[in-house]
Amino acid sequence: MKLLGKDLGRRSFLNVAATAAVATSGPRAAVAAAGESVASKFVPETPETARRRVQQQHLPNIPLITHEGKEVRFYDDLIKDKVVMLNFFYALCGDVCPAVTANLVEVQKLLGDQVGRDIFMYSFTLKPEADDVLAIRNYRETFGAGPGWTFLTGNPDDMEKLRRAIGFTNPRPEVDRDTTQHIGNVRYGNEPLMLWAACPGMAKALYIVESVSWVLRPDTNHVQAP
Amino acid sequence: MYYNVFGEKVSRARYREMLRAAENRRELIAAGATSRRDLFKMGLLTAGGMLAATSGLSSRAYGQSINGGTNQLCLPNNQPASPPTTPWVEPLPVMPIAQRVQSLTPTPTENPNTAAGEVRAAPFQAPQIDPNRFPVVPRTLYQMRQRALTVTHSPQLPAQTVWGFDDGTHATSPGPTYRAFYGRPQLTRNINALPPATQNGGFGMPSVTTHLHNAHNPSESDGNPCDFYGIGHFCDQYYPNVLAGFNSDHAPNGDINESLSTLWYHDHRVDFTSQNTYKGLVGFYCLFNQFDTGDETEGFRLPSFPQFDIPLAFADKVYDPTTGLLAFDLFNLDGILGDKFLVNGKIQPFFNVQPRRYRFRLLDTGPSRFYSFFLTDLNNLGANNPFWVIANDGNLLPAPVQVQTVRIGPAERVDIIIDFSQFAGKTIYLENRLNQFNGQGPVDDFGPNGTSLECSTVLGTTVPSILAAGQGNLLLQFRVAGGRVVDNSLPPSQQTFYQLPSTAAEPDVVRTFKFDRLNGQWSINGQFMDCNTFRFTVQQNSVENWILFNQSGDWTHPIHIHLEEHQILSRNRVPPPLPAEQSRKDVTQLHPNERVKLFFRFRDWVGKYPIHCHNVVHEDHAMMALWHVLPQGDTVMTP
Numbered sequence: 001m002k003l004l005g006k007d008l009g010r011r012s013f014l015n016v017a018a019t020a021a022v023a024t025s026g027p028r029a030a031v032a033a034a035g036e037s038v039a040s041k042f043v044p045e046t047p048e049t050a051r052r053r054v055q056q057q058h059l060p061n062i063p064l065i066t067h068e069g070k071e072v073r074f075y076d077d078l079i080k081d082k083v084v085m086l087n088f089f090y091a092l093c094g095d096v097c098p099a100v101t102a103n104l105v106e107v108q109k110l111l112g113d114q115v116g117r118d119i120f121m122y123s124f125t126l127k128p129e130a131d132d133v134l135a136i137r138n139y140r141e142t143f144g145a146g147p148g149w150t151f152l153t154g155n156p157d158d159m160e161k162l163r164r165a166i167g168f169t170n171p172r173p174e175v176d177r178d179t180t181q182h183i184g185n186v187r188y189g190n191e192p193l194m195l196w197a198a199c200p201g202m203a204k205a206l207y208i209v210e211s212v213s214w215v216l217r218p219d220t221n222h223v224q225a226p
Numbered sequence: 227m228y229y230n231v232f233g234e235k236v237s238r239a240r241y242r243e244m245l246r247a248a249e250n251r252r253e254l255i256a257a258g259a260t261s262r263r264d265l266f267k268m269g270l271l272t273a274g275g276m277l278a279a280t281s282g283l284s285s286r287a288y289g290q291s292i293n294g295g296t297n298q299l300c301l302p303n304n305q306p307a308s309p310p311t312t313p314w315v316e317p318l319p320v321m322p323i324a325q326r327v328q329s330l331t332p333t334p335t336e337n338p339n340t341a342a343g344e345v346r347a348a349p350f351q352a353p354q355i356d357p358n359r360f361p362v363v364p365r366t367l368y369q370m371r372q373r374a375l376t377v378t379h380s381p382q383l384p385a386q387t388v389w390g391f392d393d394g395t396h397a398t399s400p401g402p403t404y405r406a407f408y409g410r411p412q413l414t415r416n417i418n419a420l421p422p423a424t425q426n427g428g429f430g431m432p433s434v435t436t437h438l439h440n441a442h443n444p445s446e447s448d449g450n451p452c453d454f455y456g457i458g459h460f461c462d463q464y465y466p467n468v469l470a471g472f473n474s475d476h477a478p479n480g481d482i483n484e485s486l487s488t489l490w491y492h493d494h495r496v497d498f499t500s501q502n503t504y505k506g507l508v509g510f511y512c513l514f515n516q517f518d519t520g521d522e523t524e525g526f527r528l529p530s531f532p533q534f535d536i537p538l539a540f541a542d543k544v545y546d547p548t549t550g551l552l553a554f555d556l557f558n559l560d561g562i563l564g565d566k567f568l569v570n571g572k573i574q575p576f577f578n579v580q581p582r583r584y585r586f587r588l589l590d591t592g593p594s595r596f597y598s599f600f601l602t603d604l605n606n607l608g609a610n611n612p613f614w615v616i617a618n619d620g621n622l623l624p625a626p627v628q629v630q631t632v633r634i635g636p637a638e639r640v641d642i643i644i645d646f647s648q649f650a651g652k653t654i655y656l657e658n659r660l661n662q663f664n665g666q667g668p669v670d671d672f673g674p675n676g677t678s679l680e681c682s683t684v685l686g687t688t689v690p691s692i693l694a695a696g697q698g699n700l701l702l703q704f705r706v707a708g709g710r711v712v713d714n715s716l717p718p719s720q721q722t723f724y725q726l727p728s729t730a731a732e733p734d735v736v737r738t739f740k741f742d743r744l745n746g747q748w749s750i751n752g753q754f755m756d757c758n759t760f761r762f763t764v765q766q767n768s769v770e771n772w773i774l775f776n777q778s779g780d781w782t783h784p785i786h787i788h789l790e791e792h793q794i795l796s797r798n799r800v801p802p803p804l805p806a807e808q809s810r811k812d813v814t815q816l817h818p819n820e821r822v823k824l825f826f827r828f829r830d831w832v833g834k835y836p837i838h839c840h841n842v843v844h845e846d847h848a849m850m851a852l853w854h855v856l857p858q859g860d861t862v863m864t865p
Contacts (some may be wrong), residue, residue, distance in 0.1 A: 040383050041309075042550035050428040053546065058557050096745045167557030170746065171664050172780070183746030185559065185847065192421035195431055196556040197497040199850050200747035200754040209755045211497060218423050218433055219456035224757060226348035226446055226833045 034057040054194050060165050064124075067137040067151040075164060078150070079191050084120045085208075085214045086187040087201055088168050090127040091139045091152075096184045100201030101143045103208070104186070108146050116148020119212060125149045126179050128159045129209045168199075190215035251440070259274065266720045282534075300663060300689060308566050309544040311380040313574030314703045320479040320536060321510065321570060324402035327369050330415050335460045336356035336362045342464060345455035351831055352411065352466045355473055359411070360466055366412035368393060368404070371419040372434050372493070372507060375399055379543075379566075380573040384550045385425055388506035388571075389420060399571055399593075400539045401509030405531070408467050408485070408515040417460040431498035432457050432504045438511060439637065440489045440516075440620060440791065440812040442470045445833025448788055451496040451850065452757035462830035466726070467513065474828040483724040484791070486513050488537070488587040488620030488639045496757060496850075498820060500562065500593045500842035504554055506571075508591045510537040517624065519602055526723060527716035529615070529643070534715070535585040536577075540701065541568045544596045559746055561594030561665015561843045567658070568720045569702050576703040581650035582713035583643055584617070592636035593842045596782070596815075598660035599633045601644065601673030603652065607695040609655065612720040617641035618809040621791065624717035624725055626739040627805045633660065635667075635784035637840035638813045640806070643718050644704075651708035659698035661691050665843060667782025670818070708729070726810070729793050729825040733771040735861050739764065739837065740815060741849065742784070743778040748839065751864055755823040755838075755848040764828045765859025772824045773796065783816045783844060788835035789855065792824040799823075813840055828855050 001222035043049070055061075061075040072078060087104070089097040101123070108115050115121060123140075125131035131139075136151040145151070152161070163169065170176040170182040188211060195215040199208055214220055295442030332339060336353055338346035352360035364524040371392040376385050377399060391401025406412060420432035433456050437449030447463040455461060469480020493499060493507035514520050520531035529535050546553040555562055566573050590597055601611035614626040618782065631642050661678065662668045671691035673679035681689035742749045745864045753761070764770060772792070774785055794802045798821055802808055814822055838850035851865065 017521040038382055038384050043548050044384075045549045045551055047424050047427075047429065049549075052428075053549070054265070054428050054556065071718055102744060126415075159568060165557070167555075167559055167747070170558075171560055179744060183559065184744070185746050187557070190423070194425055194426055194428050196429075196432075198559065199497065200749070202744075202747060203754045204756055204759070207754075210757070214431075214433070214497070218431065220433070221345045221455045221459055222532060222757070223345055223453045224834070 027162075051194055053193065054196075058165050059159055059191070060158075062154065062162055064152045064154040064158070065133055067133060067140050069133045072152075076121065078122055081192055082120050083118060083120060083190045083212065084188070085212055086122050086124070086166060086189075087185070088126050088163065088182060089123050089139070090125050090179060091131050091135045092127075093179070095180065096182070096201075100184050100186070101139075101145075103145055103202060103205055104149075105145060106205035107208045108149055110205055111212075115146065119148070119214060121145075121149035123149070124159065124162060125151070125153045126159070126163065126182055128153045128156045188212040188215055190218070193218065239379075250506055276330045300481075300669065300684045307547070308543075308564075309313055309383065309547055309550055311382045311566065311573050312527070313700065314576045314577045315381060316572050316575050317620075318575040318577040318702065319398075319570045319572055320532065321398055321400050322396040323532060323589055323599045324368055324370075324393045324404045327367050327394060329463075330367055330369060330413075334363050334367075334413055334415070336746055340844075343459045344682050345453065345459050345460050346446055346449065347453050350446065350448040350464045351799070351833070352464055354580065358787065360464070361411075361830050364411040364413050364464075366410055368412065368414040369417065370401065370414055370436075372436070373397065373418045373419040374421050374425070375506070377571060379545075379552075379571065383545055383573075386552050387554065389430060389502065390506045391509055392419070399506030399508075401507075403509065403532075403537055404491075404511040405520070406465065406467055406511060406513045408469065408513065411464070411466045411468070414463050414465065415460055416463060418455055418457050420457055422457065425758070427551065428499045429556055431495055431502060433495055434502065434507070435461070435494050436463065436491055436507075437494035438463070438465060438489060438491045439786075439789075441465060441511070442468065442484070442486070442789070442830070444831040445789075445835055445855075446833060448833075449494050450834060451494045451499070451836060452852070454495045470827070470829050475827075475829065481727060483727045485515055485622065485724055486620055486791075487518050487617060487622060488589070488641055489513060490539075490589055490591075490639070492591070496755065497846050500846045503842060504541075504543065504562070505552070505592060508539060510539070510587065510589065512537065512587070522713075522715040525825045526622075526721060527714065529715045530720075531584050531585075534583070535587070537587040537589065539570050539589050539591050540597060541591045542566065543568060558665070558843055559847055561667075563595055563662065563664060567699050567701050574700065574702070578706050578707065579583060579646050580711045581647045581709065582711050583645045583647075583715045583717075585641060587620070587639060587641050588634065589639045590634045590636050592840065594636060594665040596635040597632060597658040598633045599640075599642075600659050600695065600698070602655045602657040602695050602700070603649070604655065604696055605652075610646075613645075613865075614643040615640055615806045616643055616718065618723070618806050619791070619812045620729075621810040622723035623806065623809050628718070629806070631659070632806060635782070635813065635815045635840070637784060637786055637843065638815075640815060645717075646704065646706045647710075647713070649704070649706045652706050654704050654706065655700045656702040657693070657696070657698045657700050657703070659693040661689065661693055665841065666695055666780050667817070688859055726793065726808070727827075729795060731769045731826075732763065735859070736771045736773065736863065738773045738775060738853070738864050738865075739851075740775045741783050741839065742779050743781065748778075748844045748847050749852045750837070750849060753851065755850040755852075756769050757852070759852065760834065760854050761851045762862045762865035763854040763856050763858070763860045766832055766855050766857050767829050768859060770826045770828065772826060774814065774816050774822045774824065776818060776822075777819050778818075780818050781844075782818065782841075783839040783849070784813050784841060785816050785837065786813045786840040787824075787826075787837045789831065790826050790828050792826050795823040795825050797822050834854055846860075
């Protein structure tokens, strides 16, 4: 229903934008001259390179091993072209992980057959030294995670790189090192659309489902009762 | 060929940045970051001995420093700095005044016009109260399209695609400034005309809801974070421009002492507000009345708008060193700092001023930085250059207060008067001297002489919470003309404004809100934001006290409450110390371990509103709660 907001064609968009630039930035000639000399110093960006930049900065293509013992790459196999939910856990975690994992089991039930088809769930161990394939498989089965939800371990350096890259960190070094205080959030994102956000892993399951649906269908309108 | 830590090809410039960052990091770790010499060598200390703000965006490793980045509380982060820019080469842009439209098609309707693509939660409340005073289609109409714009932030950076507001005449970011008047209701049609997400340049959600910050507005027109809409849809928002109390204890015109003046509008899309406001969806809304008229020859005789009354929107941002384009740390939970300082959409602009009084409306658009503003004369660093604070959060104080500095956090505003006649012929600067290294908030000042106890201990060197003159972030250059000019504004020492409304009334309910962080999850009273859950109900036209309690350790939270302003009754059980804090507020800074008690009257309107942290990164990560105002309230004390 696009009745009022029209997508502007590129040509008309540039015309309007040039007018706006003059209105806010002084003489047009000066802006144009500066633009030309500056352009040569930087790599031009397209939607494709913007997507690539997000990947380079945040989505390392590190090798990982699934709970089924399969070798995968983080970006290529888990993230690229997908809508995903990401969180961290470790098998012997006593407090926050069971709560979050049990909550995500509810989320998976609510999402139903969308998981593994439209939405992919991934849980990464914070303690790869302890959590081998068997450990994460057992953990997964203990909680009853269904298909489309993959648990992963890997090389400790790679796992640490991943944790930092997707921002499961605390600025206080001593807190950051303390795995009992690890970040309990769930990242959700749509990789091709470059839409990323996060919600608490202990938020209501229904609300987590709703949140991830926003990046699956960004045109969603939402109003609640007044 | 150059490769990053993922084995991917990168440019030579980027590779050099990576090497530098890696080397800094190694040195930091090897040195234990304790030696002053090492800090100096690494460029983290200036010749004056101050820690330099050389870094970008987040409190964690980012980009090329993914591999082994170290968390440090009291140091700039190891991440690429923005490309260099030369300050003071471009003039300060002043946002144009928003232009009205004669009519809207389709004509606005009291009930949401869903068939035409409108997304609004409920019918307009104002026409139901008084259809003559608040007609469904008021005479003052605006149509604002949120859309992509191409702008330049600096001549040394490429053209940037940002998101801004288009009133049909001007398309700018920050958006056009509304010039609104009490007694003149208006309606804005906000249309989502943003490009699809594939064209978002790496961040930004093309789904919006525009909040008018601090307006005494009915809930359906408030811009609630949970009432958002996609591309092609719109929302008609009714701004009655009416004083609080008009439909309750000060009928029919409201309480003049509740007059608002400097408001702002911004996107409030739940979970995506930080990205969308960083991308440019912000603007001013200046509200005038018979005293604060915008004309310096009448009323309070404040400097005339718009010539001598200038809104200033501050923002700190980071630019990617490879593309030179605006960059946003998508995966940050703590808060985001930039290393480039923009005023009204330009990095470090200059402003030619006359040697007379000006009113400036300073707004911190965030995302996460706090500012302590000073006037600095680089040729006379020892000078104290006083100015006048006249309004806090856009609300005129009982009388101007002369200060040497004023501090604001994200979403706060402060209106100041600078008398440039004392600087005729000189060049002076607006400088932020507040020391802040990450999204936690400014460094503490618990040490001797206003130094940071923790950072001084960690770094083994004295770390001031307020930097020395000229060592902070120079934000805006004033070039003051010589000679004498006409100034019909009244000297601030002779001005008085509104009285503070009484806070003596006994509260019907005292509610407590504990702001906490549990395993990185921001919470209020142990619960998280949920668009489907209302946590409590305030009785319409009642008095409440709210106690805000910061249990999150080291973090500072600027807490914002919609609908009604508040007054701070106490901070840690004593009255607020600063004269400027004895005022009407809509954002209160909640410092580590603080307990702040607020006074509210919730009047006139009913419906849903939020309370939230306005460090927009915390806000986006669930530090928000929804509540109602209804004819019957509840007494839940810890909602």
